[in-house]
Amino acid sequence: MKQTYSIKELAREFAVTPRTLRFYEDQGLVSPGRRGTTRVYTDRDRTRLKLALRGRRLGLSVEECKEIIDMYDPARPRNPRQLLRLCEKIREHRAALLDKVRDIEATLNAMDEVERRCLEELLAAAA
Amino acid sequence: MKQTYSIKELAREFAVTPRTLRFYEDQGLVSPGRRGTTRVYTDRDRTRLKLALRGRRLGLSVEECKEIIDMYDPARPRNPRQLLRLCEKIREHRAALLDKVRDIEATLNAMDEVERRCLEELLAAAA
DNA sequence: TCTATAGTTGACGTGCACGTCAACTTTTGG
DNA sequence: CCAAAAGTTGACGTGCACGTCAACTATAGA
CATH class of the missing domain: 1.10.1660.10 (Multidrug-efflux Transporter Regulator; Chain: A; Domain 2)
Incomplete structure (x- = not known):
């Protein structure tokens, strides 16, 4: 440290x-x-x-x-009013991050699908 | 549609x-x-x-x-060589996305911690 | 002490992702 | 048929996040 x-x-x-x-x-x-x-x-x-x-x-x-x-x-340092504001902001940021997670999950799912088709094609080509 | x-x-x-x-x-x-x-x-x-x-x-x-x-x-349309390249790329992209997920998780954890302290302070202020 | 190395402050340049006109054409509803 | 609305192509402007010098200073090691 x-x-x-x-x-x-x-x-x-x-x-x-x-x-x-x-x-x-x-x-x-x-x-x-x-x-x-x-x-x-x-x-x-x-x-x-x-x-x-x-x-x-x-x-x-x-x-x-x-x-x-x-x-x-x-x-x-914060007063109660600021603390409430902070809690509010945290909720907003959390929501924004969860949106991003959903974007990522959608992308990962799409990628899984592409990969699946990709492997299928490779298999077909190998035959 | x-x-x-x-x-x-x-x-x-x-x-x-x-x-x-x-x-x-x-x-x-x-x-x-x-x-x-x-x-x-x-x-x-x-x-x-x-x-x-x-x-x-x-x-x-x-x-x-x-x-x-x-x-x-x-x-x-793709030939087997391109298909393999694609699979490779998918792995890379997936890894990059998972890195992002880790960043988000770290941020969410930090936010949880801040929120926790925030509520504690509010509780203390209310007393 | 001298030199190499790291650090400093401007200041201007750059790539990206559009925004913002202007000047014009096209399409559509009354 | 004609006005209003929507669309088109340039072309230049803008905000962000640095990159890239240049010119200079400070510091640490041989």
């Missing part, structure tokens, strides 16, 4: 370029500290990056990732 | 603009016929659109959607 990371380290770990990490900083997704002029990423930055990249892979925009991650940030 | 569709009809059905459908045609994703100069979409076009938009929602590029849809097209 290292506490800090260089930009190169995190870029390599997450298979992105330093440019991407600087871009995400511009967008307010992470705010690494500085040692002199050099960026120093904490575990919190690393976690936010991990979540952001996960969101990106699922097709979310950087802005959407930021909003969600900010909202879910456990360090953020 | 209508056989043909206007550009407006399909745009409305899939909640995109006609511009998008023309763009997809430029990219070779669909090739509707013409009645005079007006586009006439068939059920095949409609199916390809449905698959394409599903792919888009999952974060694929239009080009990727096209490749996959072309490859899976049942109307396409």
Whole structure:
């Protein structure tokens, strides 16, 4: 459990370029500290990056990732009204993710069907 | 089961603009016929659109959607070598989709955790 | 101390996926 | 028959997510 990371380290770990990490900083997704002029990423930055990249892979925009991650940030203090809003948002996001799961399932089913026909044809060709 | 569709009809059905459908045609994703100069979409076009938009929602590029849809097209004749390639590709795509499912599951778990803490806090605030 | 390596800030470029006119033609309902 | 609605082809604009220099600075190891 290292506490800090260089930009190169995190870029390599997450298979992105330093440019991407600087871009995400511009967008307010992470705010690494500085040692002199050099960026120093904490575990919190690393976690936010991990979540952001996960969101990106699922097709979310950087802005959407930021909003969600900010909202879910456990360090953020909240009043009951905000907590209710958060619960609401969670339900929305969950629904959106379940929609995606349905898309994936539909695609997987279609792929199974194609594969089945594919194997059938191979069998017929082998005869 | 209508056989043909206007550009407006399909745009409305899939909640995109006609511009998008023309763009997809430029990219070779669909090739509707013409009645005079007006586009006439068939059920095949409609199916390809449905698959394409599903792919888009999952974060694929239009080009990727096209490749996959072309490859899976049942109307396409294939020799055994191509069939084997297709099976290979299906395995790849399936693996990619399962990766996405894992991302979604991880996100859902994180959301459950946030919701749990959220409800706890609400409970504490109510006391 | 000197050099190689890593890091920094601009600033401009790029590919993608459309949006947004404009100018025009075509089709359809009254 | 004629107006309104729908459709067409360019062509340029836009927002996003970085890529790609350039020019410079900081730092660490021999």
